[in-house]
Amino acid sequence: MRIAVAGTCGLARAIAREIQEGTSHQLLVLSRSHQPGLLSQGYQCQVVDYNDPTSIQHSLMGVDTVISTVTGNAQLRLIEAAVACRVRRFVPAEFEGQPGLRSANDPLDRGKSAALGMLLHYGAYIKSTVFVCGILYERFLPNGMISQRIGVNTGYANEGDYIVDARNMMATAPVYDAGGNLSYLCLTSAYDVARFVVKALDMAHWPAEMSMCGERISVRALVDTIQTCRGKVYNYLAWQNVEGLNYELRMAQHTNDVPRAKKITTLVATAEGKYDFATPAYLNLQFPDIRPIRFQDWFLSNWASVP
Template identity: 45%
Template sequence: MMRIAVAGGRGLGFLLATELAQAANAYNVVVLSRSARPEFEPFDVQVHVVDYHDHGSLGYALQGVDLVISTISGAEQLNLIDASGRGRVRMFVPSEFEGSLSRRPSRNDPLDRGSSQALALLKQWSESSRMKYTVFSCGLFMERFHPYGLGSTFNIGHGSGVGGAGEFLVNFSMATAEYTERDSKGHSVRVCLTSVYDVVRFVVAAVDLGPSHWPHEFTMCGERMTVRDLVNACSTASNS
């Protein structure tokens, strides 16, 4: 039976861990968390309280793990990648649930939050060891624009500093929006939107296929629209 470690017990991490534990194949799932998570007990999911800055703590928690799915970022994720590479982890999924890799800024990205470092480190490990990696690119989570702050409930955008309700593009409570309509070439700025629930289903289906068959990047998209259309849709939904 495949043993899967999900790093991060809130929001997306919670949904991934519980869905994998209840999948038809009933994977052996362990959650890596900075604190105890009693909410996982009904799902028969083991929780390892870890210190992401302690390699011994991470190494112990990763014993027997085949696949790591990360929902954390920054220095903690970099340490997790190193610990996974030193262990027997065969596949690593980084916290890169964003746009397609080929379309991301190559430098000076204000929302990078360690993304480029993580991908570079994963590439190093994939070239020097048996640990491979795959990115699940899905664009923006639709729940980020929920009028009642569902995005905050899922901890969406927390790592980039724009995780609060109304802090990214649209503020429902103030009935305002702040965005760039066109790029430097005069083209309409577009965004790809996917529900967090669909992303979880996609990841679980990919695990069922088997990580040995995964490409370096899976891409998915629920809806593609201009930022103006997105703002108009939010305006219609809020009757403002």
């Protein structure tokens, strides 16, 4: 098959690398700008103008499947072009929690619901699936997931923006849900997401959603794991529940502190279980030969040299 990966962020590159090195599929990387680094590594790249339908359609000629990591209007134009070019399958830029758990007017949506609505509208002409992976391990990278150009425009991609600031040992942990129960979340590394996604390319049938999970863990256990790995005691640690977080969110909104409001919204979503799903995950069952890396092992390997 000819597979087009739209975007060049860290996740897109991981998926592209897995296709290029592990399959016989033909790969095309779509980018807004020239990519001499990828070209030098043997990747086929195409510069595309997402404001020009002709440019997108030209890039998608002969493509069987599109995997998108672009959001907003760019993704909507990409879907329209895919339909026009009779692309068989489309993967929207989700790669997080279950879309059905997003609330109306979710500030974290970034046009994702509109893309899903468009794919539903064109469902008779193009098949699609949502890859559900929970939270990417890369949110906890030194220098944040923005260091791999993941989530650049989200407002919560920097180091320490989500739950734990591991460098300064500070945490605001959404430990309890509305019922006072421990909140859980599923996490997966970008590397393992890429492996599962590429394996799924050869599946004859795609359900509406396909989940994967590197590890399912409670927020409390996550915070404790990071403390153990760092070998340091937290300088500041706030255990939070949904009610407390919603109060902080209203205060941030009242003062028009948009950056803080976005970060708190991710914590509220965590406490509400929007990044959690039943295990074992669908793709873990389909491909038991894939052994995802544990969060603790991943964290230790990435923070070993950080004082």
